[in-house]
Amino acid sequence: MAIDISTRTRKDLLIHLSLVISLFLAAFLGFFFVYLPWSTNHGQSITVPDLRKMNLDDVRSALDERRLDYVVSDCTFVPGVAPYTVLSQYPFPNSLVKEGRNIYLTVTMGTAPMIRMPDLIGNGLRSAQSYLRSVGLAEGTIRYIPDIAENAILEQWYNGRKIEPGTQLPKGSRIDLVVGNGIGNTELDVPSLIGLSQEEAEIYIKGSDLRVGTVLYKTVPGAKPGTVVEQRPAANSGVKVHVGEIIDIWIAGTPDNDTGEGKIEDQP
Structure with a gap:
């Protein structure tokens, strides 16, 4: 049955307008105070937990537990921090967010990036320390030995072995440094090492406040394998050496098959 609303009189017109305005206001108020709060979870804010240092x-x-999610927005490497540990987050801890909000995280990398070992030999100690930090390597132990070059880097070591420039190492690796102590002016006679085993010769050299230089291998008929058959400088040649100088030695035979250390002298 149709409802006939008459607008013939002024009173009828006012009643008609009032009904239209009332319906509009009801729809307006219903949208903003009923539908919109319901659709956007109005008033249901969630406190963001502190995720820093968490795996x-x-x-x-x-x-x-809080109906939130996360996105890893950045990864970086931090020495000494476990992989996939949260370093920072956004929104910040204790912020109020809506349900389902993404929390953006910066975490540590799973594996360390590789760094090329620089050549520190001859550099001053402070310069070498600064350079190590700048490329992402760490300073290990510092050992002083007799040498006229005070505070100069003489050797660089990693995990108990000399490390060559350009060798790839994990970022954060500790590099041990051998440094001159500046007291290498004392002159010494060159020790005679011929016939000693390699181990004995190296102990003798170090015990004389000298340093082991290059170790080469060569075939010498009749010589006992593993013994010193040549040295530079030679003993009894009248040459004097200073504390901290290098003695090169040649060993009879071939390099150690187990360690692969040493190299064979090129034959003429």
């Missing part, structure tokens, strides 16, 4: 597995559990 990603723990982050997942903490956010699932």
Whole structure:
């Protein structure tokens, strides 16, 4: 049955306008105070937890409880910090957010990036220390030995072995440095090493406040394998050496098959 609303009189017109305005206001108020709050979870704010120093597995559990999610926005390497540890987050801890909000995280990398070992030999100690830090390597132990070059880097070591420039190392690796102590002016007679084993010769050299230089291998008929058959400088030649100088030695035979250390002298 149709409802006939008459607008013939002024009173009828006012009643008609009032009904239209009332319906409009009801729709307006219903949208903003009923539908919109319901559709946007108005008033249902969630406090963001502090995720810093957490592992990603723990982050997942903490956010699932609050109906939040995360996105890894950046990765970086920090020596000494476990992989996939949260370093920073946004929104910040204790912020109020809506359900389902993404929390953006910066985490540590799973593997360390590789760094080329620089050549520090001959550099001053402070310069070498600064350079190590600048390329992402760490300073290990510093050992002083007799040498006329005070505070100069004489050798660079990693994990108990001399490390050559250009060798790839994990970022954050500790590099041990051998440094001259500046007291190498004392002159010494060159020790005679011929016939000694390589180990005995190296102990003798170091015990004389000298340094082991290049170790080469050569075939010498009749010589006992593993013994010194030649040295530079030679003993009894009248040549004097200073404390901290280098003695090169040649060993009879071939390099150690187990370690692969040493190299064979090029034959003329």
